[in-house]
Amino acid sequence: MPVNKTDYVENAINKGEYTLFKRIMYGGMGHGVIIIPTHIFKILFTIIFPPLGVIIEEMSNYLIDKFPYVTWDGIKKILDFTVLNKIVFSLLLTSLFYLPGLLYTLSQLTVSPSARGTIVCNPDGSSCVYSSDLVKEQEEQKKLTTITKQ
Numbered sequence: 001m002p003v004n005k006t007d008y009v010e011n012a013i014n015k016g017e018y019t020l021f022k023r024i025m026y027g028g029m030g031h032g033v034i035i036i037p038t039h040i041f042k043i044l045f046t047i048i049f050p051p052l053g054v055i056i057e058e059m060s061n062y063l064i065d066k067f068p069y070v071t072w073d074g075i076k077k078i079l080d081f082t083v084l085n086k087i088v089f090s091l092l093l094t095s096l097f098y099l100p101g102l103l104y105t106l107s108q109l110t111v112s113p114s115a116r117g118t119i120v121c122n123p124d125g126s127s128c129v130y131s132s133d134l135v136k137e138q139e140e141q142k143k144l145t146t147i148t149k150q
Helices: 008-015 020-026 040-048 050-059 072-078 081-095 099-108 131-149
Strands: 119-121 128-130
Touching: 040 050, 040 099, 050 072, 050 081, 050 099, 072 081, 081 099, 128 131
Parallel strands: none
Antiparallel strands: 119 128
């Protein structure tokens, strides 16, 4: 890495001389690549009010990019008996000291590693790849290994 003559903190971080104490005292905890998962808002809304997390989870397949963002099919999905049961059950558990409802709702959330927008990065921050490309690459390698074994 090229040395920046004016930025002491960045140089110390790049050399690995920036200790945890220095990071706390002088800043720099967030130096480098910060990755925010695409489902972070779903988790945050679930923590704020767990039944809302169930609604967001069920509506996620029916949202569109234009106003009013919700389709009639999405509303019908929410009014489905099984989804209403999940919402009411989450509401009841949430009213029993919040934690049971939160745990139930978080266990109902589905976050697949092949979700749209998922990116996998090297720890050093040098390169990032979409997880779907990574899965395709792994499948190709499996095919090649099975061909070479035969």
